[in-house]
Amino acid sequence: MSGPPNEGHNEGHHPADADQRTIDLKESDMGEEVRQCACCCEEASEEELLERLDAVIDEYQDKPGALIPVLQMAQGIYGYLPEATLKHIATRLRKPYSEVAGVVGFYSFFSTVPRGDNVIRVCLGTACYVRGGKAVLDAIKSRLGIDVGETTEDRVFSLEVARCFGACGLAPAMSIGDEVYKRVRPSRVPEILAKYRETAPVEEGALNVAG
Numbered sequence: 001m002s003g004p005p006n007e008g009h010n011e012g013h014h015p016a017d018a019d020q021r022t023i024d025l026k027e028s029d030m031g032e033e034v035r036q037c038a039c040c041c042e043e044a045s046e047e048e049l050l051e052r053l054d055a056v057i058d059e060y061q062d063k064p065g066a067l068i069p070v071l072q073m074a075q076g077i078y079g080y081l082p083e084a085t086l087k088h089i090a091t092r093l094r095k096p097y098s099e100v101a102g103v104v105g106f107y108s109f110f111s112t113v114p115r116g117d118n119v120i121r122v123c124l125g126t127a128c129y130v131r132g133g134k135a136v137l138d139a140i141k142s143r144l145g146i147d148v149g150e151t152t153e154d155r156v157f158s159l160e161v162a163r164c165f166g167a168c169g170l171a172p173a174m175s176i177g178d179e180v181y182k183r184v185r186p187s188r189v190p191e192i193l194a195k196y197r198e199t200a201p202v203e204e205g206a207l208n209v210a211g
C-alpha cells in the first residue's frame with residue numbers, strides 16, 4: 001500500500017534504529033497469515049514455524065536494517081508477533097528486547113495479538129473524518145462489539161484505523177483485507193460485514209473481544 005512516509009506509525013513511539021525508518025513498508029506484505037491460510041494444507045507445527053523464522057533471520061541478519069523485514073516475515077509466519085518470537089528475534093539479531101518491542105509498538109500494522117481473518121481498517125484521515133469516517137467506525141464497533149485494536153471472539157474480524165487510502169475524493173473510505181470500500185455510510189456497515197461471514201450477521205454487541 002502506498003501512502004505518506006509515516007503512514008501506519010503509532011504516534012508517540014519511536015524506533016531506536018533510525019535506519020529502519022527508511023525501509024519502504026507495505027501493509028499488503030503484512031496480511032499473509034501462513035498459519036491460518038484457508039487452503040487444505042496442514043497447519044505447521046511450532047517447530048516448523050521456528051525453522052522458517054530462523055531461515056529468515058539467517059538470510060537477513062547480516063544486512064543493514066534487518067529488524068523490520070524480519071518482523072514482517074515473522075508476522076507472516078505466525079500471523080502475529082508473540083512475545084516469545086520477539087525475544088527470539090532480539091537474541092538472534094543481538095539487539096535489546098526493548099528495541100525490538102519499541103519498533104513493533106511504533107508501527108501500527110505489527111500486532112502482538114492474533115488478528116482476525118479479516119482486518120477492517122477505517123480511514124480517519126482528514127477527508128474521511130469530516131465526511132463521516134468516525135460514524136462509520138462507530139457503526140462497526142457497535143455491530144461487532146469490539147473497539148479499535150481488538151478482534152472478535154470468533155477471529156473473523158479485527159478492527160483498526162488508518163490515515164489515508166488515497167481515495168479522499170470518495171470519502172469516507174474503509175478497507176477489509178485488500179478490498180477498499182468508498183463513500184461508506186453507517187447504514188451500509190451490516191451489509192458489508194455480512195459478506196465476510198458465512199453465517200448470518202451478528203446482532204449488535206453480540207460478540208466480544210479476543211485479545
Ligand code: FES
Binds near residue numbers: 124127171
Ligand atoms: S483521508 Fe481517507 S482516503 Fe484519504
